[in-house]
Amino acid sequence: MRTRAVFAASAAVAVAAFLFASGARTEELKQYDSNNKQFWTHPPDDWFMGDETQELKGTNYLNTLPPATSFTKDEIEAKLKNIKLPAGFKIELYASGVSDARQMAWGDKGTLFVGSLFLAKGTVQAVVNEGGKTSIKTVISKGLRMPSGIAFRDGALYVADIDKIYKYDNAEANLDNLPAPQVVYDDMPPYVPHGWKYLTFDKDGWLYVALGPPCNICLPPTSTSQVRHINPANGTAEIVALGVRNSVGGDVDPRTGDYWFTENARDWLGQDTPGDKLNHVAKLGENFGYPHCHQGDIPDPKFAMGHKCSEFSPPALNLGAHMAPLGMKFYTGSQFPADYKNNIIVAEHGSWNRSKYQGGRLMRVTVDADGKNAKEVEFASGWIGADGKYLGRPNDVIVAKDGSLLVADDYNGAIYRISYSK
Amino acid sequence: MMKTRNLLLLAIAGFVWSFEYGPALAADAAAGKELAEGCAGCHGADGVSQTPLTPSLAGEPDDFIQWQLVFFRGGTRKNEVMGPIAEALDNQQIRNLGAYYASLSPPKSQSASIADPLAQAGASLAVQHRCKSCHGEDFTGGGPAARLAGQREDVLLKALRDYKTGARVGTGVASMTDVTYELSDTDMQALAHYMATLR
Numbered sequence: 001m002r003t004r005a006v007f008a009a010s011a012a013v014a015v016a017a018f019l020f021a022s023g024a025r026t027e028e029l030k031q032y033d034s035n036n037k038q039f040w041t042h043p044p045d046d047w048f049m050g051d052e053t054q055e056l057k058g059t060n061y062l063n064t065l066p067p068a069t070s071f072t073k074d075e076i077e078a079k080l081k082n083i084k085l086p087a088g089f090k091i092e093l094y095a096s097g098v099s100d101a102r103q104m105a106w107g108d109k110g111t112l113f114v115g116s117l118f119l120a121k122g123t124v125q126a127v128v129n130e131g132g133k134t135s136i137k138t139v140i141s142k143g144l145r146m147p148s149g150i151a152f153r154d155g156a157l158y159v160a161d162i163d164k165i166y167k168y169d170n171a172e173a174n175l176d177n178l179p180a181p182q183v184v185y186d187d188m189p190p191y192v193p194h195g196w197k198y199l200t201f202d203k204d205g206w207l208y209v210a211l212g213p214p215c216n217i218c219l220p221p222t223s224t225s226q227v228r229h230i231n232p233a234n235g236t237a238e239i240v241a242l243g244v245r246n247s248v249g250g251d252v253d254p255r256t257g258d259y260w261f262t263e264n265a266r267d268w269l270g271q272d273t274p275g276d277k278l279n280h281v282a283k284l285g286e287n288f289g290y291p292h293c294h295q296g297d298i299p300d301p302k303f304a305m306g307h308k309c310s311e312f313s314p315p316a317l318n319l320g321a322h323m324a325p326l327g328m329k330f331y332t333g334s335q336f337p338a339d340y341k342n343n344i345i346v347a348e349h350g351s352w353n354r355s356k357y358q359g360g361r362l363m364r365v366t367v368d369a370d371g372k373n374a375k376e377v378e379f380a381s382g383w384i385g386a387d388g389k390y391l392g393r394p395n396d397v398i399v400a401k402d403g404s405l406l407v408a409d410d411y412n413g414a415i416y417r418i419s420y421s422k
Numbered sequence: 423m424m425k426t427r428n429l430l431l432l433a434i435a436g437f438v439w440s441f442e443y444g445p446a447l448a449a450d451a452a453a454g455k456e457l458a459e460g461c462a463g464c465h466g467a468d469g470v471s472q473t474p475l476t477p478s479l480a481g482e483p484d485d486f487i488q489w490q491l492v493f494f495r496g497g498t499r500k501n502e503v504m505g506p507i508a509e510a511l512d513n514q515q516i517r518n519l520g521a522y523y524a525s526l527s528p529p530k531s532q533s534a535s536i537a538d539p540l541a542q543a544g545a546s547l548a549v550q551h552r553c554k555s556c557h558g559e560d561f562t563g564g565g566p567a568a569r570l571a572g573q574r575e576d577v578l579l580k581a582l583r584d585y586k587t588g589a590r591v592g593t594g595v596a597s598m599t600d601v602t603y604e605l606s607d608t609d610m611q612a613l614a615h616y617m618a619t620l621r
Contacts, residue, residue: 044597
């Protein structure tokens with residue numbers, strides 16, 4: 001612990017010196033003074049937003065929050081008319097009133113569990129579908145911090161808190177009164193910034209989970225900036241990937257069993273740089289470059305520290321700057337046209353650290369199982385209105401039993417259903 | 423750059439649902455004014471409070487007013503007077519109240535003398551704790567972040583103390599809980615004094 005704090009603190013001195021040298025104007029810019037011990041006993045919860053630059057001054061995550069009174073079913077349905085999809089596809093409202101909807105997971109009996117992040121104050125909700133009519137239940141109402149990451153397997157609901165993964169047995173039969181959870185894993189750092197998670201089961205019942213650094217850009221404290229593979233049955237874990245910034249989306253390739261994940265690149269380097277990434281873990285322990293190298297070919301102006309980008313694994317695909325790719329899934333259904341099989345659908349939450357918003361859409365990625373020939377096209381777009389404001393912010397997708405695709409939108413507190421018919 | 427920021431914040435603060443996308447009614451400041459007659463007893467006839475521990479609402483950002491009413495209504499923010507009042511409000515009334523109070527001229531404060539050491543201490547704490555990043559270059563607020571300039575000093579101090587003890591939780595990312603974590607009571611007094619005396 002001690003070594004880690006000292007190491008991190010010396011990095012912080014370097015950052016502070018850099019900022020100091022960059023001129024008197026910086027005193028008007030928001031910056032974090034990490035050059036003291038107290039900072040490291042409790043890095044600020046909003047440190048993920050990072051030090052401001054003149055170019056992007058005034059951009060702030062808070063600006064992208066939905067209005068307080070949220071939206072009615074009618075308002076959300078009216079906005080869906082703005083969404084563009086390829087021919088033959090349609091989008092409809094599946095459920096509204098799912099406050100702050102983040103990662104989704106299917107129960108065995110068809111209950112859709114939905115995690116939340118900032119606004120729903122630690123709740124997990126469930127969308128119950130009875131004969132086509134949906135109702136919303138808050139199944140966990142307190143005691144959790146930023147439970148964005150959830151998963152379901154063999155009757156049990158798994159929920160990631162900042163530093164614990166909980167298991168709620170027999171969850172679907174007890175929606176009104178979940179049993180007390182067991183802690184199945186707790187070897188995770190306590191940092192709030194980038195402490196929210198996304199959980200992905202592989203076929204053997206191990207979970208993939210990424211642990212983000214508590215900062216925008218820094219020398220990551222030990223045990224952050226990595227993806228782990230965790231066996232919730234006994235707490236065993238291995239490190240799958242290193243050099244990873246904030247990753248809140250991933251899936252297992254049905255063709256190979258390999259893990260793929262989205263990664264949000266650092267902020268404040270420019271309106272259009274560096275690109276967010278889609279990564280493919282081809283071998284255990286690969287390093288994807290953070291904080292030294294971004295998008296596979298941009299050395300960090302401060303944190304390259306002598307490293308070359310060629311030392312690190314490049315992304316399978318550069319998804320573009322500030323797109324905020326979050327939840328992703330391989331399309332494994334059979335309702336969509338045949339060429340969608342095993343494509344990746346990525347939910348892009350959209351930017352905050354950019355003067356003009358971009359993202360706020362679903363992308364369709366086609367890529368070979370070995371990571372070659374990656375290409376993307378827009379699948380669903382239109383969540384940024386003609387006036388440049390958000391109409392919605394998709395952040396997760398999940399394939400339904402009938403092959404349709406559900407989409408979570410935390411801006412509208414809504415779940416959509418995208419279906420295809422000839 | 424100031425421009426971009428202000429435009430952005432205005433865009434959020436003045437959030438009015440456009441007819442193009444939805445059937446909802448636009449916020450109606452006139453209806454809000456009528457409704458606000460019931461608030462005047464404590465918050466002042468023109469939204470400028472003369473009541474201890476009761477905030478001035480004039481010139482607060484539209485979104486800030488709305489968020490606080492929603493927090494009172496849902497019980498996230500607890501207050502025995504405001505709780506029952508907010509419970510009786512529907513979404514449209516909350517939007518109208520936001521629009522009304524945002525349209526009023528903010529309170530005029532007594533400018534502190536340059537030599538006021540407490541205000542000076544507050545000014546430097548405000549820089550150290552990055553207050554401008556959410557509350558705006560002139561602390562006039564924006565979006566869900568409150569206007570602080572010219573607010574009653576007792577209100578500001580109580581808010582800081584409540585954030586520190588966890589009695590109150592902010593809108594975004596727990597920033598206020600976090601900022602106050604490091605503040606001593608003397609620090610909070612200095613900050614409240616500085617903001618209250620800002621023009």
